[in-house]
Amino acid sequence: MPLLPKDPPPGPSREDFWLSPVRGPWLTTILGSVLLVAVVIVGATGFLSHAAYNPDLGANAVVPRDHDLQLLIFDWPTRPVWLFALNQSLHTIVGIIAVPLLLAKLWSVIPKLFAWPPVASPAKALERLSLLGLVGGAIFQFGTGIFNAQLYYPWHFNFVVAHYYGAWVFLTALALHVAIKLPTMRRAIRERGALQPLIDGIAATEAEPYEAGGLAPPVPEPATISRRGVFALVGAASAGLFVVTAGQSIGGPLRSVALLAPRGRGTTFPVNKTARLARVTPAMVGAAWRLELTSGGDGGTAPLMLSRAALLAMDQHSHDLPIACVEGWTTTQRWTGVRLKDLAARAGAGKDMLLHVESLQPHGAFRQTTLSTDQWHDDQALLALQVNGADLPLDHGYPARIIVPALPGVHCTKWVGKLAFGAAA
Ligand SMILES: Nc1nc2c(c(=O)[nH]1)N[C@H]1C(S)=C(S)[C@@H](COP(=O)(O)O)O[C@H]1N2
Numbered sequence: 188m189p190l191l192p193k194d195p196p197p198g199p200s201r202e203d204f205w206l207s208p209v210r211g212p213w214l215t216t217i218l219g220s221v222l223l224v225a226v227v228i229v230g231a232t233g234f235l236s237h238a239a240y241n242p243d244l245g246a247n248a249v250v251p252r253d254h255d256l257q258l259l260i261f262d263w264p265t266r267p268v269w270l271f272a273l274n275q276s277l278h279t280i281v282g283i284i285a286v287p288l289l290l291a292k293l294w295s296v297i298p299k300l301f302a303w304p305p306v307a308s309p310a311k312a313l314e315r316l317s318l319l320g321l322v323g324g325a326i327f328q329f330g331t332g333i334f335n336a337q338l339y340y341p342w343h344f345n346f347v348v349a350h351y352y353g354a355w356v357f358l359t360a361l362a363l364h365v366a367i368k369l370p371t372m373r374r375a376i377r378e379r380g381a382l383q384p385l386i387d388g389i390a391a392t393e394a395e396p397y398e399a400g401g402l403a404p405p406v407p408e409p410a411t412i413s414r415r416g417v418f419a420l421v422g423a424a425s426a427g428l429f430v431v432t433a434g435q436s437i438g439g440p441l442r443s444v445a446l447l448a449p450r451g452r453g454t455t456f457p458v459n460k461t462a463r464l465a466r467v468t469p470a471m472v473g474a475a476w477r478l479e480l481t482s483g484g485d486g487g488t489a490p491l492m493l494s495r496a497a498l499l500a501m502d503q504h505s506h507d508l509p510i511a512c513v514e515g516w517t518t519t520q521r522w523t524g525v526r527l528k529d530l531a532a533r534a535g536a537g538k539d540m541l542l543h544v545e546s547l548q549p550h551g552a553f554r555q556t557t558l559s560t561d562q563w564h565d566d567q568a569l570l571a572l573q574v575n576g577a578d579l580p581l582d583h584g585y586p587a588r589i590i591v592p593a594l595p596g597v598h599c600t601k602w603v604g605k606l607a608f609g610a611a612a
């Protein structure tokens with residue numbers, strides 16, 4: 188005995204509830220294809236960003252390493268110096284401007300959400316389950332990413348961990364979905380052409396042929412927007428989002444109109460976390476401050492305690508290097524300080540050692556980082572003491588901070604208290 192009536196109840200479960208003549212397999216195919224390109228860029232740059240943390244080193248891993256799904260872990264390079272900035276800008280910019288596309292794509296398939304009966308067969312049940320991963324995953328990934336870029340955390344989980352596993356759920360469901368839908372997409376393009384329907388204005392816009400259980404409406408209303416109008420609308424929305432966000436990473440005149448980018452306007456040199464928030468007090472960084480420099484751990488040499496004057500007496504090097512935050516903002520400044528490899532020599536560190544960095548900041552996830560051998564060997568890798576020709580401001584890490592080419596901003600540790608060269612753990 189069926190639990191549900193065979194005929195759908197009045198409302199969105201009835202096919203004749205949906206009237207738009209532009210909704211149909213062709214529109215969904217093209218919206219889906221463009222969205223797919225965006226998602227591939229965002230997914231690839233997301234996994235690269237994960238690799239850029241060098242999660243195999245020291246305490247760098249944010250996603251627990253013992254139950255991590257690692258496909259793409261390699262020694263993150265230091266050149267070109269803007270590599271991480273480019274990667275992270277692509278990730279956030281493409282992720283943000285894809286939102287109108289995602290909404291249009293979801294709009295184009297909304298009748299499917301109300302399909303009757305809700306579960307027609309075990310195979311359909313499986314397909315709907317995968318759609319839960321797909322649509323739920325998409326909303327979760329775009330939602331958490333954008334909230335993070337807005338510095339808004341209305342949840343109790345670790346963003347990086349959730350966003351990382353969310354990517355696996357979403358991209359797995361997406362791969363399955365594309366595989367299932369490929370024949371439908373090919374048919375839509377074969378029958379109507381990839382771009383042909385964009386030629387029609389409103390007057391010539393007609394519905395695609397109705398098929399039971401398909402996307403085209405059985406009884407379409409006259410068109411109020413053409414198909415190219417749909418793409419113009421989506422394109423304009425994406426362009427608008429680009430204008431109000433991309434300035435935080437691209438800079439230039441766009442920076443002043445980056446209204447939706449919390450670190451975009453007002454300054455070309457944002458502060459991620461102030462000394463106050465990090466509980467670093469002026470007393471901690473006063474005349475009594477010393478850099479503790481060690482090599483080899485417990486069995487190694489006695490620690491050197493270097494004052495700022497002692498560091499300033501060493502060879503100083505200046506380089507224009509970007510800081511790029513995972514949240515998407517980027518800024519390039521002129522940093523001056525001591526080369527990390529000169530400090531390694533001073534400490535008597537072995538060439539194949541790692542560099543463990545500790546901040547004076549008493550608590551928090553960003554108070555330590557581990558740099559790879561290649562990273563501290565780089566000629567431009569600095570313990571910076573100055574920026575733009577003046578002492579580092581306290582909020583930017585006075586008395587000393589890490590600046591390494593192509594290093595994620597989060598590893599450019601501020602208020603450094605200790606540099607320990609040592610073996611891999
Ligand atoms: N000790 C410490 N260092 C830190 C952080 C921090 O919170 N504490 N934030 C990091 C992050 S996430 C970024 S993006 C950069 C930002 O540097 P800025 O605030 O000087 O622009 O500093 C990094 N260094």
Ligand SMILES: [Mo]
Nearest residue numbers: 512513596597
């Ligand atoms: Mo950051």
